[in-house]
Amino acid sequence: MGLILVNLDPQARPFAEIAAAAIPEIQDYAPNLGNYHHAARTERQAKANWKVVAENFNECYHCAVVHKTLTTGVVDPDAYRTRGHSYGIRHVSPARPDERKSYSYVADPTAKTDKFLTWWFFPLFALQIYPGGIVNTYRWKPLSVNQTKIEVDWWLPEATPNAVEAEIIHQHRTTTFAEDGPIVDSVQRGLESGGFDTGPLLVDAGCTSQSEHPIMAFLSQYRDAMA
Numbered sequence: 001m002g003l004i005l006v007n008l009d010p011q012a013r014p015f016a017e018i019a020a021a022a023i024p025e026i027q028d029y030a031p032n033l034g035n036y037h038h039a040a041r042t043e044r045q046a047k048a049n050w051k052v053v054a055e056n057f058n059e060c061y062h063c064a065v066v067h068k069t070l071t072t073g074v075v076d077p078d079a080y081r082t083r084g085h086s087y088g089i090r091h092v093s094p095a096r097p098d099e100r101k102s103y104s105y106v107a108d109p110t111a112k113t114d115k116f117l118t119w120w121f122f123p124l125f126a127l128q129i130y131p132g133g134i135v136n137t138y139r140w141k142p143l144s145v146n147q148t149k150i151e152v153d154w155w156l157p158e159a160t161p162n163a164v165e166a167e168i169i170h171q172h173r174t175t176t177f178a179e180d181g182p183i184v185d186s187v188q189r190g191l192e193s194g195g196f197d198t199g200p201l202l203v204d205a206g207c208t209s210q211s212e213h214p215i216m217a218f219l220s221q222y223r224d225a226m227a
């Protein structure tokens with residue numbers, strides 16, 4: 001895949017084995033990833049437990065309300081689908097058509113640059129391919145019970161972003177990435193208030209963006225890891 005992933009657990013299974021289904025798809029949509037350069041980083045510190053941040057990242061029930069730029073100009077919320085796997089969660093959406101797009105990407109199906117694709121890997125890593133074949137990775141670093149460092153690294157064919165790449169890096173930093181900050185912080189405050197109780201998850205069979213089944217997948221993965 002072109003990235004070097006380090007796990008300090010000597011008993012850890014090889015990532016290539018765990019992510020056997022994800023890697024070919026990532027290579028399909030970013031075939032030159034092995035030659036990409038680190039081009040930019042966006043980071044912030046959430047005042048929230050890492051599991052709150054992971055749930056927020058993986059459910060898109062909130063996207064249409066919170067992430068207007070993403071859902072009107074990058075992905076199609078009606079076609080956005082998520083599905084849990086034993087080791088992670090896959091998100092996929094067709095790119096917005098030209099007249100709707102929020103940055104100047106080329107969504108060419110023959111060049112495989114026409115999708116928004118995310119593979120989140122339990123517990124603290126994700127790789128996203130934005131329309132246009134623009135790649136970022138997420139790392140979440142738990143700092144304490146209620147603080148998590150979030151790092152987004154952008155990987156591009158050249159170390160200096162071109163105009164389109166700079167556009168989406170800036171747009172992501174100032175919209176989607178920034179918009180989740182107050183949400184996870186407020187969820188954490190709610191949990192710490194003592195007023196939180198368990199409740200049903202909204203799930204639909206179509207695995208649409210209106211469904212909270214990714215939360216079920218995450219909680220199953222967490223339960224299995226803790227068993």
Ligand SMILES: [Fe+2]
Binds near residue numbers: 062
């Ligand atoms: Fe979000």
